[in-house]
Amino acid sequence: MNPGKGFQKVLQSLFVLIILSGGMTSGLLAIEPKEILTRSLEAQFGLDFEGIKEMKFRLPGRSYTITTSIIQQKPDFTYTTTSTPTRLKRLVTLDDGEFRIEHIWGSNKSEFFPSLNSPKAKEIKRKSLDLIFNNYKISRLLDGYILARPAYVISLIPKHPGNPWRKVWIDKKTYLPLKEEDYNRRGELISSSFYTEIHFDKRFSKEKFYHDLPQRPRKKDFSQKRFLSLKDLRRKIRFPVSSPYYLPLGYEFQEAVLFSKEKAVKLTYTNGLGVICLFQMPSNIKLRGYLEGAHPLVWKKGGRTFLLMADISRKELIKIAQSVK
């Protein structure tokens, strides 16, 4: 036997073994796309950063590119200001975990809403992520780079056709979503947003942000009641509330909201990404104006006006409307 040949065989076997074990290890260490999304959701409340985001929205006949500066302070503080384009009024929002204040720069008025960073809002967001896991095929695509930072690219494709899609770029180091692309049910890109600048671990004194606002909210200033169950809602309003008996596959009740001086009701259903909103109000409330983007279904029944809005087919919208009782 040739000792040289034997040594060569040993080397070959060792090489195969190393390749195999490496592949297995990387397979074991490879992070699941669901886990990436879960970590990404938590990262939205667990980071300190300052960044500039560019958002593009496409509406029939026109498109908007809005630049927004965002300051996030963990665990529940967000401050955003829109800066361009000049044809839009500058919107300032401050969310401190209890209130969400929306203010048009230069005006004396602010609108107050319940926080989207509150424990209740976080719970709803976690539930919607569970719905995404149930209703979407989550795939990890080839990794990409945003602002020279390596990012996981995750695509969310609906298991049931006729629903919106999403593609998200998640920072590998911090798990913050750095870029998102939204597609409608026909697969057309309707909006995208991405950071053009980001600086992590920046701490700010929250107090200074309140100086940009004309007033601080008090509990009685709330213009909207959120996170209600159907039972709570029915107890609070004077007219009977109807709900749909038919919903497209995967959709579940998310929340009930009282708005417009508690004269109108919104019931929201979601499949995790897509949203169906059923509005209802007494028919003596008149609607004025027109809509650019959405094409709602409007009808009157039993002394009430109903309005149904969702990014689903017209056929499905009519089916839901017919089941409202």
Add this chain to the structure above:
Amino acid sequence: MSCKKWKKKLSSYLDNEVSSRERSKIEKHLKSCRACFNQFEQLGRLHRLVRSIPSEKPRSGFYERLSERLSQKKTTLREKLVGWRYGWQLSFPRVGKIAIAVSAVLLVSVSFYIWRSPTSYEVNIKVFEEEYLRSQQMNSFVGELALPVFFEIE
């Protein structure tokens, strides 16, 4: 027996309303207790003063008039209500009564309807589009709202 109890009996003693046995006991106590004796003296003076006032006689026929008024019955609430009902029956004709009842029912119904129905008012349909966007933001992976598109400078 304590002085407090003896003092209570002094008035009855002065009015001769105690037994002979009790009388001797009181007298014995008054001899031994200065405080009770002083009280007795004061009461005695008051007693004598009252006796010295000449008594007035009521006018003739006073007792007769009093007994007559006492014998008159008091009117009860039930009797008053029956009386009012009788009065209502007498004072309004049947048609008038129906008209009053119908008016009352109508008044209550209209008030209830007004209370139940909110006054007519207008809502810009864009509010619903805003609300739709707000609902989208409740989902896990929706970034900032497209709200600024509603605030175009005119």
